Amino acid sequence: MFSKGDHKTDLIKSVIIFATLTVIVIGAFGFYLFSNSQALVAKEVSRDSLYRLQHVRDYLETTVLKRYEELFQDKVVSTAFQKYDGLGLLLDESNGSLGYRFLVLHNDIQNAKLAQEGLSNITVHFLKTGYTVDSRYIYEKPGNSKDAGFLGELSQFPLNRWTIRDGGEGERVMTYLQSLPYGSSHDNAKGYLYLDVSLDYVTGLLGGMLSSKEERFYIVDEDGKTLLTNSEQAVDGFDGSNELAGTAASVTVREEAGRTTVWAYSPASLSRFGWGFYVARPLDSLLIESKKLQHNLFVASIVAAVAGLAISLLMSRRVYVPLKKMMSSLQTLHRSLEKTRLLKLIHGDTEEAGSYSFAERSQFAVAYIRLRSGELDLGMLDHQFHNKPFHWDALAVSREELVVLFVLEPDEPDTDATVKETLRSLQEELCGVCQFSAGYGRTTDRLALVSESFSEAKHAARYEFLFGPSAVVGFHEVEARRNALEDMNFERFEKGIHAQDMQAVSTYLEEFERTLIDGGCGIETAEWALMQLSVCMRRMALHYRLSDRLEIPDMSRTLKEGTLGEGLERIKVDVRQIIAWLSSDAPHAHAETINVIQRYIHEHLHEDISLDQVAELVSFSPSYISKLFAEVLHMPFIEYLSRARLELAAELLRDGQESVTRIAERAGYSNVQYFCTKFKAKYEVTPNQYRKLTRAASVQTEVV
Template sequence: MILSYIIIVLFITLVLGGTFYFYFTASYNEAVENVHLKMLEQVKNTLNTKIIETVESNYMILVHEFISNTNDLFGFHDDVSGNHTKILQTYNYLKKIVSNNSTVISNIHIYYKKQKILISSSLGVKYLNETNWPYYMNQDWINEMSGKNTSHIWLETRKVPLNLERPDTSLKINLLTYVRSYPVISTGINSDGFIAIDINESIFSDLIKMSAPSEYTNTFIISGTGEIISHPEKDMLNECLNDQKYIEHILDSRMLYGSTVDEVNGVKSMISYTSFPDTGWILINITPLSQFYEKTASLTRMLVILCLMSIIIGTVIASLITKNLYNPLKLLLDKIRSLIGNVNAGNKRSRQLVINTGIQHKANEFKIIDNAIDNLYLTIDDLTKTLKNNIPIIKYNLIMGLLHNQIINVNEAREKFRLINIDMDFPYYAAMTIEIESLRDISYLSVENMHFLKYNLIDETEKNSNDSLKFIAVDLPDFRIGVIVGATTTDEKEIGKIVSNLSSYAYNSFYVTITAALGRWVDNILNVHNSFNDTKTLLKYRFFYPHVPLLHADTLERENCQEHIPPGLIMKFQESLKLQNINRIKELMDKFRSLCSKGGYSADHLNQVMFEFVNIVSRYIRDMKYQFKDIEKKDIYAVFKNINNVNEFCDWIVELARSVINGLNERAESQNAILINKAKRYIYNNIKKDISLDEVAEHINISPAYLSKLFKENTGVNFVTYVKELKFELAMDLLLNSDLTIQQIAHEVGFNTPAYFIQQFKARYGYTPNSFRKQKSFLETEQ
């Protein structure tokens, strides 16, 4: 019997050991590859965040300084003459940016096409005349960008002399350069100039060394054409590797990241790679397989040791079990004696009776078994209730883990789906994000009511599941709901109908509107986080498709679009605003609205254009020194941030322009009345003088032509007629109500001679002044 147990132990140990060896070795190797790939991805993200994004953000800081219309920096349309102070300030500002970002940025250069000036943090200010033109104008980044029909380029690693005037003898350094046109929406051909930012290649290799020190010597960056951009061995820079089989495989692959096994310099190696989506570069790590899987050998040795220990321990246990099984009755009798002794320790006759009959032995034994089964049932029941109560939590953690790439084992995912009794075995998966659009409609809801709304939408979404389509939804922050979709096909028509019905349900039940974004399909549920990232990008386009309930993945093509809104549209808008042509402004905004929905422009570009529209209106308001009467209209940028869609934006811009234009017209009318009153007071106070139109216009600080126009519009007569009428009115008053002589009255009302006064008075009234006065005396005498 002992031999039989030993044989069983050997058989089970060998079978299990072999199974564990093949299974765990394969799983461990796969885990090693995944961890290694994630490490490489982390290194790429570090490079992207600390270098590439830093460079692009500093470009936007410069653009913001130019757009903000300050007087501190030398602009792309400023004249060189008289602006030397601004040029020097621009040079010092560039040095300040380089100093603040010295760990990343080596130099910043600005090239002004119109003025033919180069302002550089390292080269200083260079006026590109015939003397220094060859040294500075022929820089590779200026020549390369001048012929490009794109807004930016990356010049990859090349040796650049520190002294451009002595390139043959000067020390050279390895630099990469980010070049972008100004303004933002222009290209290299039609731009006003370029902004170039230099980065030392060693920053990339140093950062790789800090992020992955053990992998440093085998990690490098290549361009999309196979040339080495950054490498620990500087002699390798600019070497082209596209003739290498593994490089050719990576360049031909459509995957953004992955691993492959190939020979490198005669050594079989694990080659992992990941791409920089914004630059087209590829980060590569090469590790020999012997080094890559060296820990697998340790695992093998450990399994052998465990198998030997299992055989030894199993043999010992088998011997002990066999020995104990040879005397089972002894154990039972001891247990029975113990039980009976506890029940009736003082009744000797009863104990003897129980032993002889054996009836109590059986009763007690069955009772123990029965009690054990009852206790086991209660324990299982408690565990079942606990599991049932925790199903929502397990479901939430599972879905959030898949959407955020926190679950990397498919078996773990399947086990958790089994626990919550959900079948998610489908050939295709996708993520969908539902966003409750109109925040103003739900701002009045309490936290409890908001959760009630979202959980109703989650329940309604999951109710649409069937055999070919499965929806699992969870609550996300910021008025969003995350959904994992499992499907037998990638046909999205049925999903579109379901989302449309869900939108009707949300509006009819809660009076809110929703928009859903469906990411790209994947064939592994562990990759659904990529589809979830797609939905985040798609929701940026919700603003430009206000009446589309479901945004599809084909909209993602707009993210890579290099087209720009025609610059003429913005220029015409600016001109129409200056001309106060509100009908033309409405036509232009309708055109922009159409381009947003029908064009292929990226959301970031459209947001930049909208920001430019707001900037134009803001500058016009500031230039015209106009003040809104309504306080809520003063901060137009705050209003702009709260706009929900492109239709609201276009209507708002038109109404904002209309309000400004009407306000300016009202202000002009009010100011005109003030000017006329000032002019009338001045004429009245100086009626003795020979007053001219130029004299009055100079007094109230307007042009004579404009004053003449105002007099005609407000009094119905021209300036000369008005002055003459006032003189005669004053003369009549003095004739009737004073004892002044005719000569004195002529002087008082500004006539040069009494004779001319008498002549003009008679021509107007048919009486001489003296006859007019006598006529008045005669009337008083008659009365």
């Protein structure tokens, strides 16, 4: 038994001992963090800046610019061999007689420009003819192009490398110049092809990879001249010969106008184009947080020393609550510095994967979520995934994109089904809050292959274009979709518009959508098919001169953000407008088409003219041209052509002195006997008799 006084003495001793230990522990811990917090922040930011710099350089050179370089590579390389078709044929053209091939090239350039975001222009210049073809026009003389100044200096520009200049429209562009034939020097070149990429577009892409608006990047040439940047502030103090020069990427911390800035530098030797890369990241906001933490730790240590007794007596509240707040601040700071941990892992950098605590032989799968409407943040995921039989981590790539890493148990029987069911359940739970689509990659038990699962997830997510805005698609479901696209019969679509048959067009579009979804074709093929349908729409609008009244949909936006169903609905609306305008103005539209054909026939009567030839001239089918002649001129095409030839022959017989053989040739008849037979069938006399009769009648008229 112990007396009340003994209990009191023991309590006092315990409080004093615990208070002393508390002061020592908190003081030591606080002193360590106080003295090292700023150095830890600077070190972590330096590592992150160096990684971000390398990522910006690799993304620009091996992804963005490489994609544009390969755009027309097949056409350019083919010119190096003895192939007399395509660009190779046009390079040796000297009189411009292959005009239709220039039109085909112009159409190819337009389609390529529409399909490649950020591409400002594609230009092909032929030295022998002087022709220039770009995405806007075909120029017979280089001086007519807005880029005439650059065309005149092509032989002075470096080949097969990117150069920054002022484009013909006044905007700054990155230009890639290739000689034709492929591999030829300036002295042996027969022409040139160059691509212009919008500098604003590239700047926006690289700027989006940075962590804040205050972070700056610079790209400089070997002379230190700034080529590309997202800042008006110059690269001051770095000329390639100071402490940052060398053969390896490096980091330094500098004071600039009272601000501490981390500079990461990649030398020209690491660049495919000989460019230097800088990324500057101010430390102001992070150092302010570090100083706040130092201040809080100092205050906490003083309070612990002065009020040790009270802290000991009320430990459940007086120590736990401040300690929890302090740890929360520390965790927030740590999270801001470790934000790129998952980003590095999904891009193949497993160096810091050890900070994850995984069970042995765990299975990994990556999901890529694309938000269509509403809001979805990491806190909502934490609430929905609570008590689930797996671990997870997530990263908000942007306001509309989330990446989720699922860590599944080694004995999970069907990992694909688990991931899909989890994402479907998430959609149902958040119905009314947000709408999203998702793709997920194959499961792997190796951390090194997590980046591959991420790439597969992004590819699968693209199939929301086919399957709808709420699709959840696994890579294993679309991996086998590589079937070649069957003939989509775009001519049938155009025929429906020509015939003003909305029902036929709707039926075609329904079959079009069903073919793309059920036909097993890949996403790239489906996107190409929709783009071709948009090209048909543009051709119809141009033919009927409706461009000023009809806004053709921009399918590049639909391909990036929309779905196949949304794109087809927009096309259906525009077709209804075209048919409505044609219904109110049909005679005029048909007459204009007939006028074009008539002018061509009368200018080329001495040539061999066919129905297929004139149909190609006006971009219609031969059957539709026959129908137009019957409706507008009330006679078959061949009858009109024969009448025009014979009328020309009759005119030459009346007014000229040429022989019947020569007149037959000028009227398009290679066989004189056949010409005489046709002429007599129409005029009931032979050509010579017709000439004598018409001249006799002329003489009588003069006598009277």
